[in-house]
Amino acid sequence: MTESKSKRRPWVIAGVAAxxxxxxxxxxxxxxxxxxxxxxxxxxxxxxxxxxxVPVRLGGQVKPGTVKWDDKTLxxxxxVTDGKSDVAVQSSxxxxxxxxxxxxxxxxxxxxxxxxxxxxxxMVKHSNEYHPPKPGEKPQEMYKTLIKGSGS
Amino acid sequence: xxxxxxxLVSMAVVLFGIVAVxxxxxxxxxxxxxxxxxxxxxxxxxxxVAAFAMVYALVTHDFSVSYVAQVGGRSTPLxxxxxxxxxxxxxxxxxxxxxxxxxxxxxxxxxxxRPGNLVPYAAATLLFVSFFFAILLVGPADPFGVVSPVxxxxxxxxxxxxxxxLMAIHPPLLYLGYVGMSVPFAFAVGAxxxxxxxxxxxxxxxxxxxxxxxxxxxxAIIAGMWWSYEVLGWGGYWAWDPVENASFLPWLTATAFLxxxxxxxxxxxLRLWNLNLVVGTFLLTILGTxxxxxxxxxxxxxxxxxxxxxxxLAFIAIVMLASLALVAGNSERLRSTGRFDSAASRxxxxxxxxxxxxxxxxxxxxxxxxxxxxEAIKGVKVSVGEPFFNRMSLPIxxxxxxxxxxxxxxxxxxASKAELKAKLVPxxxxxxxxxxxxxxxxxxxVYALLAFAxxxxxxxxxxxxxxxxxxxxxxAHGEGWGTALVRLVGGNRHxxxxxxxxxxxxxxxxxxxxxxxxxxxxxxxxxxxETISLSGHTLRLKSMWGREEPQRxxxxxxxxxxxxxxVKGTMEPRMNFYPMSxxxxxxxxxxxxxxxxxxxxxQAFRPDGSNATIRxxxxxxxxxxxxxxxxxxxxxxxxxxPTGRRTDA
Numbered sequence: 001m002t003e004s005k006s007k008r009r010p011w012v013i014a015g016v017a018a019x020x021x022x023x024x025x026x027x028x029x030x031x032x033x034x035x036x037x038x039x040x041x042x043x044x045x046x047x048x049x050x051x052x053x054v055p056v057r058l059g060g061q062v063k064p065g066t067v068k069w070d071d072k073t074l075x076x077x078x079x080v081t082d083g084k085s086d087v088a089v090q091s092s093x094x095x096x097x098x099x100x101x102x103x104x105x106x107x108x109x110x111x112x113x114x115x116x117x118x119x120x121x122x123m124v125k126h127s128n129e130y131h132p133p134k135p136g137e138k139p140q141e142m143y144k145t146l147i148k149g150s151g152s
Numbered sequence: 153x154x155x156x157x158x159x160l161v162s163m164a165v166v167l168f169g170i171v172a173v174x175x176x177x178x179x180x181x182x183x184x185x186x187x188x189x190x191x192x193x194x195x196x197x198x199x200x201v202a203a204f205a206m207v208y209a210l211v212t213h214d215f216s217v218s219y220v221a222q223v224g225g226r227s228t229p230l231x232x233x234x235x236x237x238x239x240x241x242x243x244x245x246x247x248x249x250x251x252x253x254x255x256x257x258x259x260x261x262x263x264x265x266r267p268g269n270l271v272p273y274a275a276a277t278l279l280f281v282s283f284f285f286a287i288l289l290v291g292p293a294d295p296f297g298v299v300s301p302v303x304x305x306x307x308x309x310x311x312x313x314x315x316x317x318l319m320a321i322h323p324p325l326l327y328l329g330y331v332g333m334s335v336p337f338a339f340a341v342g343a344x345x346x347x348x349x350x351x352x353x354x355x356x357x358x359x360x361x362x363x364x365x366x367x368x369x370x371x372a373i374i375a376g377m378w379w380s381y382e383v384l385g386w387g388g389y390w391a392w393d394p395v396e397n398a399s400f401l402p403w404l405t406a407t408a409f410l411x412x413x414x415x416x417x418x419x420x421x422l423r424l425w426n427l428n429l430v431v432g433t434f435l436l437t438i439l440g441t442x443x444x445x446x447x448x449x450x451x452x453x454x455x456x457x458x459x460x461x462x463x464x465l466a467f468i469a470i471v472m473l474a475s476l477a478l479v480a481g482n483s484e485r486l487r488s489t490g491r492f493d494s495a496a497s498r499x500x501x502x503x504x505x506x507x508x509x510x511x512x513x514x515x516x517x518x519x520x521x522x523x524x525x526x527e528a529i530k531g532v533k534v535s536v537g538e539p540f541f542n543r544m545s546l547p548i549x550x551x552x553x554x555x556x557x558x559x560x561x562x563x564x565x566x567a568s569k570a571e572l573k574a575k576l577v578p579x580x581x582x583x584x585x586x587x588x589x590x591x592x593x594x595x596x597x598v599y600a601l602l603a604f605a606x607x608x609x610x611x612x613x614x615x616x617x618x619x620x621x622x623x624x625x626x627x628a629h630g631e632g633w634g635t636a637l638v639r640l641v642g643g644n645r646h647x648x649x650x651x652x653x654x655x656x657x658x659x660x661x662x663x664x665x666x667x668x669x670x671x672x673x674x675x676x677x678x679x680x681x682e683t684i685s686l687s688g689h690t691l692r693l694k695s696m697w698g699r700e701e702p703q704r705x706x707x708x709x710x711x712x713x714x715x716x717x718x719v720k721g722t723m724e725p726r727m728n729f730y731p732m733s734x735x736x737x738x739x740x741x742x743x744x745x746x747x748x749x750x751x752x753x754x755q756a757f758r759p760d761g762s763n764a765t766i767r768x769x770x771x772x773x774x775x776x777x778x779x780x781x782x783x784x785x786x787x788x789x790x791x792x793x794p795t796g797r798r799t800d801a
Contacts, residue, residue: 023511027518027544034540035522038533057535071677071756071765095385095755095765097727098735 036108040082044111057108058087058117064101080107080117087111091119098122155205156296162198162253163286165191166279173276177269177346185272189260192275195282196257203250206295207237215306218297219243225308225732227703231320236309238323241445241460242295247324248441249285251331255361256282259335263357270353274342281334284467292460308703311730315737318379325372326399330437332365333402336409337434340427344478349485355413355426360792362413366406367788373399374660374781385738385753387673387769389777390664392541397520398440401513405433408509411502411559418564419499420489424479425506427486431475436513438468443520494566501559508548508555515544546599550606553661556654557610560617575613582612595669603665611658614651621648641790649791656787659780666773667748673769675755679762683714686768689750690714691723696761705729707736709754709764713743725754725766748772 038057045051063079063086070076076096079086089107099105109119169191176184209217210224210233223236223243238244256278263271289295313319336358343354376399377389390396409429412422442464479486492499519536526534561575586608590601618637625636641648674686683692694710708726712719723741730737740753749771756765 019507023514027515030540030544031518031522031536034537034543035526035534036537038535055537069756071758071763074675074677074765095738095753097756098738100735103735 041080041085041087042082045085051111052113053110057106059106061102062099062105067099069096087117089117089119155202158198158201159286159289162195165194166283169279170276173272189264192256192260196253199250199253203246206246216299216302218299219295221299221303221306223309224306226305228308232309232314235320239309239313242293245288245293246295247327251327252282252334255331255335268348269346270342270348273345274338277338277341288463292463307732311737315728316379316383318375322372322375322379325368325375329365329369329372332368333433333437335361336430340430344482349482363788363792367785369403371785373403378778385740387751392538394520395444397516398443401516402433402436404509404513405429408506412506415499415502424486427479435468496567496572498559498562498564501555501562505555508552512548550602553606553610557613560651561613579609579612583609600665600669607658607661614654617651646791649787652790653784653787656780656783659776659783663773663776667771670772675767677763677765684766684768687770693764696757696764723752725752727754744775749774
């Protein structure tokens with residue numbers, strides 16, 4: 001038994017190495033195509049034409065006063081800013097009530113040649129640490145009217 | 153400050169225990185061992201004091217304690233105040249340490265009379281892990297800091313965590329599962345330290361512990377998916393988020409171990425491999441805690457920063473190196489006593505199962521850690537998209553489903569050609585049936601079709617094992633079907649518990665395959681009185697309303713589920729506004745039926761209530777995922793439950 005084992009061993013090792021190599025190659029190939037860069041507006045714009053039509057996660061703040069929601073076409077538009085550059089974002093199917101002026105967001109999508117970022121996914125930065133609302137930030141205002149108006 | 157001191161005292165006690173065990177062994181003074189065991193109990197007592205002191209501080213709103221000032225709030229309901237113990241970093245580390253000290257005490261209590269050196273070394277290993285968590289609790293994750301001046305109120309826990317009752321269930325299940333994996337790890341290390349690794353006793357002693365931890369972890373993953381589905385409002389349950397991956401990674405290696413352990417028990421093979429799986433699983437639980445709690449990987453859930461990451465990395469490195477050294481030192485003792493006889497045998501399928509589960513683990517691990525590596529090496533911030541995980545995992549998942557059908561059908565050692573044919577051909581009927589159903593329902597994606605077919609194959613093969621066994625009992629003992637089933641399962645709980653768990657996994661797989669293939673959704677803005685329809689379901693917006701609750705403000709829409717002009721029921725998707733949170737927390741309404749869920753989310757509304765934007769999603773078979781998770785746990789319970797008459801294999 002020990003003899004047959006020692007004869008077989010190189011083949012077993014070669015087999016394992018081959019499997020690991022193929023698997024590693026598949027992993028690498030999969031990663032190569034599916035890595036999504038996390039960029040700020042400034043970094044995205046700096047890429048020039050290389051920044052068009054590639055999957056990107058764009059991170060920044062919602063620029064105050066830019067959030068527009070059309071409840072007929074269900075289109076939400078706003079600008080993401082890092083304080084230096086702004087990128088116009090268009091999204092459909094996103095809940096607009098999630099947005100506050102100045103809040104941190106990460107939008108996933110592609111930057112089109114029309115220089116509008118088409119968002120397919122939105123992540124509002126949730127945190128385990130707590131930040132009380134900043135001065136001037138009054139999230140209650142928008143729903144207080146409904147609570148009073150309903151009279152219940 | 154009682155709590156902080158009791159952690160400090162526990163460190164001294166733990167250190168004594170860690171030193172006492174090897175000293176007792178080396179000098180032959182076994183009289184020291186009861187003191188080492190006493191250290192385990194004392195540690196449990198001291199950490200319990202700290203944990204209960206924290207709960208007391210939370211409940212009494214003692215904002216002079218830093219953790220309470222961080223997560224407490226006077227308006228938070230009592231239940232969510234208690235569970236905020238694990239709502240943030242420091243509290244969850246305290247909870248981890250407490251659960252670990254409890255496990256250690258239970259393990260020692262049950263096994264302390266066993267002769268030999270295995271149990272003392274295992275106890276010392278558990279104390280070593282405890283010591284690490286105690287260091288965190290007095291250092292980078294100290295929950296007992298003093299806040300001065302004392303704030304009058306706190307912000308309350310993260311809104312996402314206090315929005316749903318599942319958050320009271322998911323984290324403790326996860327921690328119980330995670331920490332439970334320390335027990336097989338401690339016994340594996342104990343076996344190697346004591347030189348008792350040949351006896352396989354470490355595996356026999358920890359079998360139920362491992363199964364329990366696995367069942368808890370399975371339940372935790374399902375509960376986490378359910379929470380994500382019920383709270384995040386996007387209609388999905390799994391996004392390959394780092395936090396989700398963190399809970400899934402140790403589950404994969406633990407599942408591999410449950411299978412390969414049987415090969416070791418039956419055939420005396422895979423000894424070295426099994427030790428590595430157990431050590432790997434433990435390391436993945438530590439890595440998972442690190443990933444979720446250090447906030448090093450950006451995720452929807454967690455952003456925390458600090459030096460705690462270095463402590464975790466150091467601990468992982470120490471455990472990894474020490475384990476490697478131990479395995480190398482024991483390699484002579486870890487020789488296989490059996491060998492593979494034939495490719496057509498159950499052990500071969502188990503080997504393949506292990507290969508694919510491990511490959512799955514490495515895939516998820518690579519995708520999860522790649523952003524860290526890319527940032528460390530290239531300085532770029534990247535994330536790995538869902539397409540990577542889906543593309544890589546689908547072939548692995550369908551293969552595992554297929555193996556789940558083949559494994560139970562094959563005998564140990566070697567199967568004859570006739571046996572193979574008799575066992576492997578009939579389940580193809582199940583595959584054919586599911587394939588036809590999937591095609592008729594409109595599935596065209598290759599992986600979806602394969603998933604349905606192999607799920608059908610595996611379901612048929614596993615159910616057939618019950619049927620064959622029951623039929624044999626009926627012929628042999630003249631029992632009725634019910635009696636035959638109970639006695640069959642009772643007579644071999646380990647085996648049939650496993651098949652039951654398989655059936656649960658198949659239900660989960662069907663739920664995932666169906667919901668990702670046949671999901672439909674529609675979104676529209678409607679006024680009160682207007683309707684929205686999706687695939688045969690019609691909803692009418694009855695009213696918009698608002699309500700003030702002590703800890704939050706709620707805006708909701710009442711929708712009537714219509715059948716023609718008859719109202720069948722109402723659904724109330726809501727948005728919860730928490731004062732300390734910038735964004736509202738969506739609370740979708742879900743109407744579950746056997747074949748699927750109607751999932752309704754309130755996307756937006758006019759502040760005057762004149763219209764609402766409603767998203768309706770039809771989610772086929774999603775309830776099967778939750779039910780299947782229950783079946784998995786039930787299967788594990790069958791296998792765990794002590795056998796009265798016979799010892800199981």
